[in-house]
Amino acid sequence: MTEVPRPTAVTAGMTGTGRWMRIGDFLLRRLEEAGVRHLFGVPGDYNLALLQQLQDTGRLGWVGTCNELNASYAADGYARLNGLGALVVTNGVGALSALNGVAGACSEHVPVVCICGSIPLRSIDRGLGMHHTMADGTWDHFLTAYGQVTAAQARITPRNAVTEIDRLILTAWREKLPVYLELPSDIAWLDIEVPADPLVLLEPPGDPERLRSCIAAIVARLSAAASPAILVDADVDRFGVAPELMRLAEKIQAPVAVMNTAKAVIDETFPYYLGLYNGRPSEPHVRELIESSDCLLAIGHRPIEVTTGDFTAMLPADTIHARGHSVDIGDDNYQAVTLKEVLRGVIDTIPPVTHRAAPRRGAAPVAGNHADSSGKLTQASYWQAVQGYLRPGDVVFVDNGTSYALFGLKFPANCTFVGSVNWGSIGYSVGALLGALTAAPQRRQLLFVGDGSLQVSAQELSTILRHDHKPVIFLINNGGYTIERGYLGRVEPYNDIANWAYADLPKVFCPDTSARSFVVRTVGELQEALSAPNDTAIFVESVMDAYDAPAAITASSNKGADLDYGPRGPHHRDHAQLRPSATGGPHG
Ligand SMILES: Cc1ncc(C[n+]2csc(CCOP(=O)(O)OP(=O)(O)O)c2C)c(N)n1
Numbered sequence: 001m002t003e004v005p006r007p008t009a010v011t012a013g014m015t016g017t018g019r020w021m022r023i024g025d026f027l028l029r030r031l032e033e034a035g036v037r038h039l040f041g042v043p044g045d046y047n048l049a050l051l052q053q054l055q056d057t058g059r060l061g062w063v064g065t066c067n068e069l070n071a072s073y074a075a076d077g078y079a080r081l082n083g084l085g086a087l088v089v090t091n092g093v094g095a096l097s098a099l100n101g102v103a104g105a106c107s108e109h110v111p112v113v114c115i116c117g118s119i120p121l122r123s124i125d126r127g128l129g130m131h132h133t134m135a136d137g138t139w140d141h142f143l144t145a146y147g148q149v150t151a152a153q154a155r156i157t158p159r160n161a162v163t164e165i166d167r168l169i170l171t172a173w174r175e176k177l178p179v180y181l182e183l184p185s186d187i188a189w190l191d192i193e194v195p196a197d198p199l200v201l202l203e204p205p206g207d208p209e210r211l212r213s214c215i216a217a218i219v220a221r222l223s224a225a226a227s228p229a230i231l232v233d234a235d236v237d238r239f240g241v242a243p244e245l246m247r248l249a250e251k252i253q254a255p256v257a258v259m260n261t262a263k264a265v266i267d268e269t270f271p272y273y274l275g276l277y278n279g280r281p282s283e284p285h286v287r288e289l290i291e292s293s294d295c296l297l298a299i300g301h302r303p304i305e306v307t308t309g310d311f312t313a314m315l316p317a318d319t320i321h322a323r324g325h326s327v328d329i330g331d332d333n334y335q336a337v338t339l340k341e342v343l344r345g346v347i348d349t350i351p352p353v354t355h356r357a358a359p360r361r362g363a364a365p366v367a368g369n370h371a372d373s374s375g376k377l378t379q380a381s382y383w384q385a386v387q388g389y390l391r392p393g394d395v396v397f398v399d400n401g402t403s404y405a406l407f408g409l410k411f412p413a414n415c416t417f418v419g420s421v422n423w424g425s426i427g428y429s430v431g432a433l434l435g436a437l438t439a440a441p442q443r444r445q446l447l448f449v450g451d452g453s454l455q456v457s458a459q460e461l462s463t464i465l466r467h468d469h470k471p472v473i474f475l476i477n478n479g480g481y482t483i484e485r486g487y488l489g490r491v492e493p494y495n496d497i498a499n500w501a502y503a504d505l506p507k508v509f510c511p512d513t514s515a516r517s518f519v520v521r522t523v524g525e526l527q528e529a530l531s532a533p534n535d536t537a538i539f540v541e542s543v544m545d546a547y548d549a550p551a552a553i554t555a556s557s558n559k560g561a562d563l564d565y566g567p568r569g570p571h572h573r574d575h576a577q578l579r580p581s582a583t584g585g586p587h588g
């Protein structure tokens with residue numbers, strides 16, 4: 001880092017550490033201290049001074065993306081595997097392009113620092129109109145917009161740089177939420193006095209009495225229960241407490257179910273792993289154990305229609321609700337506690353249980369292929385083959401669409417699942433894949449995406465190949481938005497999309513790529529693609545019928561339409577929806 005020794009400041013308010021740094025360099029230093037090793041984004045005149053500092057210091061890697069939306073998805077995917085991610089955009093045009101992805105990080109509880117190189121402070125002081133603004137002498141619109149989708153925001157000045165940079169990074173990390181930082185272009189190169197100590201990612205200590213009482217109350221309830229159970233939402237992943245929950249489950253022999261937002265957060269080979277709980281569509285034994293538990297411990301529970309089988313999930317009335325920084329037990333609400341401390345305290349003090357049987361396992365989905373290998377590829381045979389392809393340790397991405405069938409597969413040990421179930425912005429997975437490959441290039445990473453979703457963010461495949469990553473991309477080419485056909489417009493043209501030569505994309509985006517591309521139409525062709533070695537990127541375009549969809553997905557779309565459009569909605573017309581049984585084409 002560029003660090004200029006200077007005489008110790010004597011000005012009031014200075015820290016007197018005697019260390020001086022340029023503001024941009026300090027920001028990069030703090031990000032690095034917080035564990036960020038790469039930044040995603042798109043250059044613009046307002047952020048180039050910062051990018052030059054990044055270049056000159058050579059400490060953080062720069063991963064330029066094709067657009068800022070994809071940069072925001074990449075920073076999110078990076079944060080999922082790395083614990084914190086960051087992107088750099090330019091004023092207004094870049095910031096607003098990234099807004100959807102940052103809002104997604106907010107919805108999905110992912111800590112992302114969005115850095116916007118913004119108009120110079122000089123222009124604000126002097127009221128100078130600037131490009132990438134409304135040209136009306138205002139400059140707060142984008143800061144205000146980000147106020148709706150981030151946990152903290154700041155426009156950096158030389159006075160507040162030290163406190164605000166630390167506050168934003170710490171807030172993102174502690175809250176597991178995105179933050180927005182405007183760095184005016186004319187101050188990145190100004191020197192400020194900065195602390196010598198590194199930024200330490202720590203939770204502030206909790207209140208000891210609250211912690212003790214909270215742990216005691218949980219222990220009392222869990223140990224008095226005959227059928228305790230645990231329900232896991234995404235925050236278990238974000239706050240990194242899956243190992244603690246598994247230790248607790250083992251110690252008291254309690255089954256653990258996950259919501260679909262937390263697929264594979266609990267190792268699916270863990271003996272106390274029960275399965276996916278989402279209300280009525282859950283397997284009966286999962287539903288029974290969760291709904292009739294006499295002490296359910298729910299972690300980070302944030303129910304929405306798509307995670308609760310359209311609100312058919314029914315948690316026991318006295319469920320304990322633990323969150324990142326608070327716990328509800330009966331009438332008591334505990335503040336100033338952290339999830340990890342609470343769970344560790346419970347594990348340490350709860351008496352072990354040895355008499356309960358491990359939960360019954362649901363039937364494992366059938367791997368391999370039982371279909372005629374020359375037969376046309378169907379969703380059923382496709383997912384059966386995919387089940388056999390999954391390996392321990394894989395990182396698996398899913399986008400919206402019929403690829404949601406992945407939720408029904410059983411994951412081998414140590415897999416990581418990345419999806420955006422709450423926010424559900426199509427195209428997310430392609431950007432997120434770039435981010436996760438950057439964070440963990442040594443892991444095998446598989447993307448499951450539909451043609452409609454890929455078309456939103458396909459360009460980022462070029463960045464993935466440019467950096468010589470080797471993911472396996474499974475694309476379903478079914479001519480459009482099949483999952484939407486289950487809501488409305490089974491055969492309507494608004495659910496059709498242009499057909500691309502998808503399998504040619506690797507060559508188009510990276511002419512000298514070594515990626516292997518396949519177009520498969522039969523089970524046998526798919527099997528051949530699946531046998532390709534993972535020493536290059538692999539792109540598998542699977543051509544399937546537009547009206548073929550897994551029954552569970554179509555049923556869920558049908559239910560979603562009832563909720564979305566009500567009893568007088570257009571989906572009640574004859575043949576307006578793709579139905580679970582109708583796989584036979586436009587007139588089926
Ligand atoms: C940004 C955004 N726009 C629109 C939607 C609505 N939407 C949800 S799923 C979907 C279609 C996905 O189609 P595809 O990726 O081809 O999957 P398929 O169901 O065909 O397998 C659309 C348009 C969305 N979720 N996000």
Ligand SMILES: [Mg+2]
Nearest residue numbers: 450451452480
């Ligand atoms: Mg499709």
